[in-house]
Amino acid sequence: MTTPATKEEAIKNHLLAGVKADELDRLLPNLQLLSLPLGQVIYESGEKMDHVYFPTTAIISLLYIMENGSSAEIGVVGNDGMVGIAIFMGGDTTPNRAVVQSAGITLKMKAALMKDEFTLGGRFHNLCLRYTQALITQISQTAVCNRLHSVDQQLCRWLLLSHDRLPTDRLIMTQDLIANMLGVRREGITHAAKRLQKAGYISYVRGDITILDRPGLESGVCECYQVVRTEYDRLLG
Amino acid sequence: MTTPATKEEAIKNHLLAGVKADELDRLLPNLQLLSLPLGQVIYESGEKMDHVYFPTTAIISLLYIMENGSSAEIGVVGNDGMVGIAIFMGGDTTPNRAVVQSAGITLKMKAALMKDEFTLGGRFHNLCLRYTQALITQISQTAVCNRLHSVDQQLCRWLLLSHDRLPTDRLIMTQDLIANMLGVRREGITHAAKRLQKAGYISYVRGDITILDRPGLESGVCECYQVVRTEYDRLLG
DNA sequence: CTCTGTCTGTGCGTTGACGCACATAACGAA
DNA sequence: TTCGTTATGTGCGTCAACGCACAGACAGAG
Numbered sequence: 001m002t003t004p005a006t007k008e009e010a011i012k013n014h015l016l017a018g019v020k021a022d023e024l025d026r027l028l029p030n031l032q033l034l035s036l037p038l039g040q041v042i043y044e045s046g047e048k049m050d051h052v053y054f055p056t057t058a059i060i061s062l063l064y065i066m067e068n069g070s071s072a073e074i075g076v077v078g079n080d081g082m083v084g085i086a087i088f089m090g091g092d093t094t095p096n097r098a099v100v101q102s103a104g105i106t107l108k109m110k111a112a113l114m115k116d117e118f119t120l121g122g123r124f125h126n127l128c129l130r131y132t133q134a135l136i137t138q139i140s141q142t143a144v145c146n147r148l149h150s151v152d153q154q155l156c157r158w159l160l161l162s163h164d165r166l167p168t169d170r171l172i173m174t175q176d177l178i179a180n181m182l183g184v185r186r187e188g189i190t191h192a193a194k195r196l197q198k199a200g201y202i203s204y205v206r207g208d209i210t211i212l213d214r215p216g217l218e219s220g221v222c223e224c225y226q227v228v229r230t231e232y233d234r235l236l237g
Numbered sequence: 238m239t240t241p242a243t244k245e246e247a248i249k250n251h252l253l254a255g256v257k258a259d260e261l262d263r264l265l266p267n268l269q270l271l272s273l274p275l276g277q278v279i280y281e282s283g284e285k286m287d288h289v290y291f292p293t294t295a296i297i298s299l300l301y302i303m304e305n306g307s308s309a310e311i312g313v314v315g316n317d318g319m320v321g322i323a324i325f326m327g328g329d330t331t332p333n334r335a336v337v338q339s340a341g342i343t344l345k346m347k348a349a350l351m352k353d354e355f356t357l358g359g360r361f362h363n364l365c366l367r368y369t370q371a372l373i374t375q376i377s378q379t380a381v382c383n384r385l386h387s388v389d390q391q392l393c394r395w396l397l398l399s400h401d402r403l404p405t406d407r408l409i410m411t412q413d414l415i416a417n418m419l420g421v422r423r424e425g426i427t428h429a430a431k432r433l434q435k436a437g438y439i440s441y442v443r444g445d446i447t448i449l450d451r452p453g454l455e456s457g458v459c460e461c462y463q464v465v466r467t468e469y470d471r472l473l474g
Numbered sequence: 475c476t477c478t479g480t481c482t483g484t485g486c487g488t489t490g491a492c493g494c495a496c497a498t499a500a501c502g503a504a
Numbered sequence: 505t506t507c508g509t510t511a512t513g514t515g516c517g518t519c520a521a522c523g524c525a526c527a528g529a530c531a532g533a534g
Contacts, residue, residue: 062377064377064378064381066381066385067460072384072385074377075377085370086370088366089366089367089369089370089373090363090370090472091367091370091371091468091471091472094370094373094374095374095464119358121356121358126327129325129327130326130327130328132326132369132373133323133326133327134328135373136326136369136373136376137331137332139373139377139380140299140301140311140376140380141301142380143309143311143376143377143379143380144301144303144309144311144383144420146380146383146384147309147383147419147421148303148307148309148420150520151520151521174480174481174482175482176480176481182384183381183384183385184521184522185522185523186481186482187482187483187484187521187522187523188520188521190482190483191483191484193482194482194483204482205482205530206480206481206482206529206530206531207480207481223303223304227332231328231332234328235327235328387490387491388491411510411511411512412512413511413512421492422491422492422493423511423512424491424492424493424512424513424514425491425492427511427512427513427514428513428514430512441512442500442512443500443511443512444510444511
């Protein structure tokens with residue numbers, strides 16, 4: 001179920017908000033509003049992408065799924081960016097799965113139209129490339145964080161990354177799903193979440209997380225979060 | 238100490254070998270041949286890049302250095318690619334260090350000339366973007382591998398990645414340096430390397446590694462290696 | 475209200491990697 | 505050759521995370 005997007009909706013996505021007025025006017029008729037439920041798979045590993053997605057309130061997680069079924073998140077996309085960079089990078093597909101981590105609204109556009117607009121080489125083109133570089137930093141830092149930091153730190157990082165992309169302080173997400181994203185045990189998340197709850201940073205009831213004390217979370221996170229945050233601001237702010 | 242590059246040298250780099258003849262003729266006068274010693278830092282985290290590098294026999298490692306001094310590799314670049322994608326992506330810099338992992342030759346070109354050629358939007362432009370996507374896959378898979386796989390598997394992956402980019406079967410690299418790249422303990426590499434040596438896959442004497450049995454190494458590696466390899470072939474092959 | 479499925483909490487043995495301390499081994503300069 | 509430096513091997517104790525098993529706790533369907 002899709003409907004055409006208004007300008008008000010479109011500029012809730014930071015990338016679309018950053019393009020020039022005439023470019024946005026050209027894009028708007030091609031942008032369809034779409035409501036995404038939690039868990040929906042936007043595209044599957046190796047599958048040719050036929051749309052690009054600009055989330056406004058939804059959050060999309062980029063995952064790699066191992067042959068044995070275990071998984072790990074490599075990046076997360078919200079109203080700060082777009083899903084489907086392979087379309088304009090030239091590969092048309094990636095060996096990853098994109099799945100809705102937090103239900104909400106996204107704008108979608110046909111791949112061919114995306115390519116056409118990208119080829120014009122305007123500010124939209126530059127913005128897409130700068131966003132891609134920011135995403136590379138996020139993925140790089142995920143690699144570093146996976147190597148060197150504890151589950152506790154990574155949960156803080158994950159919560160902050162989500163909170164940044166969320167219109168509210170509430171996050172609907174079971175511990176089991178978070179564990180799949182981070183590529184750790186569900187029990188590991190239980191322990192880490194309990195510690196955060198005891199510290200008063202979050203409340204957590206059956207898949208309903210509320211961020212109570214953001215500065216608290218920030219005190220528990222590793223430097224990886226700030227590195228990525230700073231780089232996003234520098235490249236896109 | 239640099240000298241102008243010949244066409245024969247240039248096409249040892251796969252990216253340069255892939256551009257059209259007229260584009261290569263335009264690039265050649267701007268490409269300087271440069272010999273890089275082991276350990277040399279090509280650029281430092283946050284430093285504005287003023288050159289792009291196309292290795293032919295050298296291998297460059299992309300590292301993130303933590304505030305406490307520990308480090309982890311996020312990607313590796315050899316004759317398959319280029320160092321300095323931030324120049325055309327628009328960020329001009331990244332929060333990483335690029336360091337010579339294996340001494341050898343590289344071609345370098347001024348950042349401004351690189352931007353000019355990229356803006357022309359020919360096959361070179363497309364090739365750079367496709368390479369960037371391949372690099373994203375490599376970084377992503379590093380993140381996954383860091384999360385889910387053992388030091389043994391990662392050492393195999395690292396050796397194979399290096400071997401792919403090397404003109405010989407010999408690799409000059411101490412266990413201490415490998416440990417810094419992988420972000421693990423030196424002793425962990427000692428153990429893993431001993432196992433590989435016992436299996437007859439490599440010989441290892443004081444920083445001088447020889448790959449003896451590549452299929453053997455491939456039998457010990459996780460799927461991450463093949464995923465990246467396949468993606469490079471698909472995007473650039 | 476009960477039943478059923480889902481989500482969270484907890485315990486326990488195992489393991490892979492860490493940190494530290496030192497022993498051995500090779501190379502290179504004097 | 506000798507000596508200092510660098511590289512590798514090895515043995516601990518420690519710890520974070522794992523795998524498994526199971527106990528509560530809650531929500532929604534009927």
